[in-house]
Amino acid sequence: MKQQTTTPYMYSTPMYYQPTPMYTPPAGSTLPAAGGTTGQVAGQQVPGMLPAEESYIENILRLNRGKVATVYMTFENNREWNAKIFKGVIEAAGRDHLVLSDPQTGRRYLLPMIYLDYITFDEEIEYQYPFGGGPMASYPPR
Template sequence: MVQYYWYPGGYPQQQQQMTPPNVQLPAARRQEESYIENILRMNKGKLGTFYFTFEHSKEHNSIVITGYVEAAGRDHVILSDPNGKRYLMLMIYFDYATFDEEINYNL
């Protein structure tokens, strides 16, 4: 890709955009980064207790869900309780989670 820049003298300067060579990252760098959704994804299927707070709600200021991690994305988590009821919760309301077993965290 060629880009032209105009300088005060009025003459265009041509600048080539360099494409870096394909570099393989070390194995440790290829793993997922330490974000909440990645940690939850690594613990899919585990039973945990999840705490959420809704700051601007008069009726339900906070909620606690005991359930299994089914899926997690950048802005949401899907949980299912032991009775099979599923919850789609937004991560902006997520406070923390507790697990009764070891948490997978191999970053």
């Protein structure tokens, strides 16, 4: 009589792979829509996700409208001047630009952020701390 062999890969019922979710939201809460980067669920911080970021340069400049700033910019491939310094009152700021006005001459400057190196102020600045705190003019001493 011949022995019948079975291969170890044959199963009587099919097996399916079930991935385990990395994060399960608490009952009753919802996740942000796809593409959202807020990192918050129903006003709460989601573990493993970054908090909402508010400290972008344009937001900090908007908080300091009306203050005098010195803006340092570098313009590559410019034969007349490579770097330039602008001093004036912050009138407006957008995602890609800054508007300064020179109170002595009345001249207005529309400056593209792409050329921005840094900005200095001669007084304390308003700064909205990005992670749930209130406005901060300076960091506490270390």
